[in-house]
Amino acid sequence: MEADGGIGRAGAVRRLAGYSMMAGLLAGLLLVPLAWTAGVGARDSADWLLSEPADLDELKAPQRSQILAADGSLIATFFRQNRVEVPLDEISPAVKQAVLAIEDSRFYEHGALDTRGTVRALMSNLNNSGEGAQGGSGITQQYVKNLLYMNAESEAEKQQAVEITKGRKLRELRYAIAVERRYPKDEILEKYLNIAFFGDHAYGVEAAARRYFSVSASKLNLNQAATLAGILKNGNFYNARLNGEGARNRRDVVLDRMAELGWISREEAAKEKAKPLVLKLTETKNGCTESKAPFFCDYVQREILNNPIFGKTKGERERLLWAGGLKIRTTMDWKTQNAARKALLRHVPARNKEKKAAAQVLVEPGTGEIKGMDVGRELGPDEEPGKTWINFAADASHGTSVGMAAGSTFKAFTLAAAFDEGMPIGERITAPVAYAPTGFRDCKGKNVSDTTELRNSSDGEGGRSFSLLTGTWHSVNTFFLKLEKEVGLCDTVKMAKKLGIRRADGKPLQEFASFTLGFNDVSPLRVAAAYAAFGARGKYCEPIAIKRIDRSDGKKIKVPSANCEQVIDKGVADAVNHVMSGVLTKGTARGLGLGRPAAGKTGTVDNYSAAWFAGYTPELASAVWVGDPRGGYSNPMTNVCLPTHCGGPVYGASIPGPIWQDTMAEALRGVKATGFRRPPSEFFRKGSGEDRVRMPDLRGLKPEAAADKLRAMGMDYRIASSEKHSEYPEGTVASTDPAPGASIDPGDFDTTVVLTVSKGPEPHEEEPPPHEDGPFLPELPFQATPFQVPFLSR
Incomplete structure (x- = not known):
């Protein structure tokens, strides 16, 4: 037995074999055959030790x-x-x-x-x-x-x-x-x-x-x-x-x-x-919950984790993101993102007593780049007030949201399908107060009619004739159901698909007569991308959030492409833009303009279960949803009290519209405005589509005041090159063409009111000037006395 504190030779050898750092190494190299330790043949042991491991790189x-x-x-x-x-x-x-x-x-x-x-x-x-x-x-x-x-x-x-x-x-x-x-x-x-x-x-x-x-x-x-x-x-x-x-x-x-x-x-x-240990700690934030753009960040994260382009398995994709040293350059613009965040929280605060939520996505027409994306809450556990893990702005694959019914924003696809089939803007359809959608077939030819009468929502109207222009401006449900029947349900569905509309849950779009009324559950991202295609004159781009990814070694990684494609004729898109521009000036969203060319559509979902607004300019498109995460039908948007709307039902123009307006105005501040193109003349072969009005009497008004009245009617005007005398004061309007009281189409591009300016009344014939030396006397050939002057006039 060994003495206490002593180390015998046998004990030392035993302890040598147990040391983790160097004893094992020396035992392996010096005392134990390398072949036994490494599990290789004795002849090859030296070669194995000196060979370079295959996985070193x-x-x-x-x-x-x-x-x-x-x-x-x-x-x-x-x-x-x-x-x-x-x-x-x-x-x-x-x-x-x-x-x-x-x-x-x-x-x-x-x-x-x-x-x-x-x-x-x-x-x-x-x-x-x-x-x-x-x-x-x-x-x-x-x-x-x-x-x-x-x-x-x-x-x-x-x-x-x-x-x-x-x-x-x-x-x-x-x-x-x-x-x-x-x-x-x-x-x-x-x-x-x-x-x-x-x-x-x-x-x-x-x-x-x-x-x-x-x-x-x-x-x-x-x-x-x-x-x-x-x-x-x-x-x-x-x-x-x-x-x-x-x-x-x-x-x-x-x-x-x-x-x-x-x-x-x-x-x-x-x-x-002798110095104390002085620390100055800095914490590096990890993941999206600490980001100032958490829901956009989460969208990018899910794009990498779910898209096979970044790896065959989820494990590979996770390693790439969390350990790959990537520089992921995205499309997000802070100015746009911050504008969206500010507008959402202003109208629908994260912790509101109504427990409502809002989401918005902004997409650049012609590129598909997502410039901003936000949900007016913090990213976190849903059980905590003002937080949610669900990205209501995106599809289920990028945020677990199953989508929301988009309401009347879908009417734009029926409108586009009608124009695609050559229907003119002035085409009129009588829209009844109630309508049972019968005679409808889906793309497989199956009868999907419904005998239940559908009515117009409170932000629409019926019972009279509408054109494609006025039917859209007033968002008339029965008008669009009849228009969809005339165009064809399948053609309307195909148009929506062309413009990138997909259900948020990944399932096929449901095809029923009320398709045009927007019952399918979609995401704001898909609606924004579709409306961006109108802004890009018919060019649809898949929405993208990633522009470039660089590895730590400088090599680039392939990223998803927007795959931009001209899916509808430019003229068709121009006609849609022309009609939907009027929604902001004369329709359900009047007053929500931007002071620059813009177009859009309200969307009030049935039973007020949610409200939408989707709008765009040639530079930027956006879709806004406001609803209740607990379920819109069980928690409708009625009698809610939020900072900018209190009492009564919520329409597309009540809260979503102002969110859109606030965001777009700020995001486009300093961006040069471009206009929409005039639709081809073929779309005006039945007039402008506006309801005819009587030409007002503008005579006697200053030309500037007359011009203001015409602009308010949507009429173009010009000043005649020459003036004329009239009974009206000089510098005012003497006459108009068309004349006062004439029946006119205020939206007819071929009708321009001509204003002729008055020169004042015609002057009277002047009397001869009096003689300077007294009464006028004619020269006579002889000398005569006053009594000899002949009688000239009476």
Whole structure:
């Protein structure tokens, strides 16, 4: 039996076999045949050890990814390990010295295996009781150990990477030999400093410098450098935030070692040791919940996690996002995003007593780029007031929302289908007060008629004749049901599909007679993208949020394309734009204009279960939804009291319209306005579609006042090139063409009212001027007395 405190030869050998760091290695290399340890044939054991591992190039330290706005500013950061790689020349020299001093002072002198350090560690371990065993691994081996652990996918692989076995140490040595052969010493040190764990979720010296001291690694002073070098021994135990005393004591050990090596003076070490440990913490936010654009961020995240273009399996896509070191440049414009956020919260606050919610998406016509996306709440658990995990702005694949009925915003697709079939703007249809939609067939030819009478909503009207223009302006349900029947239900559905309309739950669009009234559940994103196609004169683009993705090595990753395509004729789109422009001036959304060419459509869903507004300019399109996440039919939008609307039902123009107006006005501030194109003349072959009116009597008005009246009627005018005398005062209107009382079409492009300006009344014939010397007397050929003058006139 061995004496207490003594170490016999047999006991030493047994203890040697159990040490994790170097004893196992030496036992494997010196005492046990390599073939047995590595599990390979004896003849091939040396070749195996010296051969380069096949997966060396695939092993990379996890990098944090960043989602960036269109201007390159940060939206959010994603990481499994908070790491920012930096080159060696951007790391403070004090850090390099401190780390080398405490971890591997002979790093530049030895190869993959530091024999002297290994023997020193072995002898130290043999002469203690088994506690506080020293390791002999140099920086290269530590780098390899970290690399293998961080690339482990399963728990079993992670356990294998840290298990106490000779086989693990030999595997690490094999990789270390390969690394030493491939890279110069400076590059190995750089890799180690960028992969090492410094505690408190900080991986790599740059992340650690920012976390503990709020500076870059290049700005670390000696005291800070020694603190970080000390943490490397055990990132969890010496966490400077959680264990300040332990971190300071370890810092002092590093400073003493640097002085012992002569890299700093004893006096300098003592001076630094006397200083307190001063931290200035900075927390790196991780994921979308901390972002200022959380729902747009979440949309981008889900695009990467769900789209096979970014990886065959979900696991691959998750690794790419959370560890791939990506720079994800998106389409989001902060000006537009902030305008949307501000408008949503102004009209529907996140924590409103009515528990209503609102969502908005803004898409650029002609590119499909999503410029803004928001839900007027915070991203978080639904049970917490003012929060939700559901992105009501997007489809289920990008936010778990199953969509919402879009109401009368769908009437635009029936209108477009009618124009696509050549129907003129002035075509009139009598819209009854109630209408049973019979005679309808879906795209498979199935009869989908309904004998239930449908009526007009409160924001529409019926019982008279409407044109395509006025029927749209007044959003008449029965008019559009009859128009859909004339156009064909299937053609209307096909038009919607051409413009990118999809159900939010991913299922096929349901085809029933009331399709035009918008019963299908869709997302604001799909409606905004469809309306953007009108703004782009019939060019539809799939909505995209990602413009470019760069890897940490500078290589680009393929991203989804907008696949822009001309899906309807430009003239058809121009006709739609012309009609829907009037919705903002003479229709259900009058008063919601932008002071620039714009068009749109209200959408009030049946039973007031939700309200929508979708509108656009040639530069930007937007769709707004307001409703109740708990269910619109059980919690209708009636008698609600919100900051800008209190009492009565909510229509498309009540809350969604003003949200749209506020957002668009701010987003387009400073953006040059362009107009819509005049529709082809063929669409006016039955007139403008406006209800005819009597020409007002403008005579006697100043031309400016007369022009104002005509503009208010939607009439064009011009001033005649010549003036004329009239009974009306000079400078006022003398006459009009058409004449007062004439029946006119105020929207007829071919009718221009001509205003002729008065020169005032015609002047009377002037009397001859009186003679200067008295009464006029004719010259006579003879001398006569006054009594001899002949009688001239009476």
